[in-house]
Amino acid sequence: MAIVLAMILDALFGEPKWLWDRVPHPAVVMGRGVGALDARLNDRTKGRGIITMGVLVIGAAVLGLVLHGLFGIWADVLVGAVLLAQKSLAQHVSAVGDALRLSLGDARLAVAMIVGRDVRDMDTAAVARGAIESAAENFGDGVIAPLFWFVIAGLPGLLVYKIVNTADSMIGYRTEKYEAFGWAAARLDDVLNWVPARITAFLIWCVAELRAPLGDIRRDAALHRSPNAGWPEAAIAPALDVSLSGPRSYEGVVEDFAWVHADGRKDAGPDDIDGAVAVLWKAWGLALVGVVVIALL
DSSP states (O other): OHHHHHHHHHHHHOSOHHHHTTSOOHHHHHHHHHHHHHHHHOSSOHHHHHHHHHHHHHHHHHHHHHHHHHHTHHHHHHHHHHHOOHHHHHHHHHHHHHHHHHOHHHHHHHHTTTOOSOOTTOOHHHHHHHHHHHHHHHHIIIIIHHHHHHHHHHHHHHHHHHHHHHHHHHHOOOSTTTTTTTHHHHHHHHHHHHHHHHHHHHHHHHHOSSOOOHHHHHHHHTTSSSTTTHHHHHHHHHHHTBOEEOSEEETTEEEOOOEESTTSBSOOOHHHHHHHHHHHHHHHHHHHHHHHHHHHO
16 A cells, blocks of 8 residues: 555645755756766767666666665655655646736746747747646656556666656757667667556546547557657547647747647647646546555455
8 A cells, every 4th residue: 555655645745845955856866876877978879878777777676675675665655755746747737827827928937847848939829738748748757657667566666667767858869969878768768658658548538528539549649759658648638629739849940740639729728727737636546546456456
């Protein structure tokens, strides 16, 4: 039942600012570890990148075993509550909707906290789409994926997933510096997210009042440049009856991505952001029920 307690603690307390103002957040520590290995080992080859990921994965697994061995269930509960991110995700996404009701400028600043695209020229619908897309994708890799590996492999599994996901976010880019060195991080993150991404889409589909055929979700998921991130997005778009993705700008270059749920509304707004958060809380509740059933079995 440690995982159930971790989920509930995260949902109740989220990220206590008073604590992380005093001590570094584990995700920050993980980022520092990745950064240190990047600085020391990055010679822009796949070999060094594979070694880097081996060090990170083995280190995370050993740390999980040690913590569980020393502190037992309490390590699982506390570390799990810290590394699951349901409440903080909901808060950050809801903040965009609240800001959008105040002004477009406030909303652009808020959405810039959770997306990597250019926000300067976003209109209301683009801001709302960005928030909803980020909500769906981060529900997958910030909540359901770590939860999945927590259930499968305990605290070591959770820590291994989080270090891989952190590494992918830092070095898993197709740039000259990271094309080869970050290859292992990106591919391993794809592997670890493959099943959870599809579970995430299914959870969203189960709790949605508006449901697209599963075949449509599979079709739209394939439009995404990631093999996994498109699944939650393809599930939540028809649940809200809004079109997601579409053209957007990165570093001043407009990229013409395909529309997900192209027949949906193109005028997403703050109410749709609230609707997305509500859907994700329902999906979280269904995941909690699933974890309870697994624990009882």
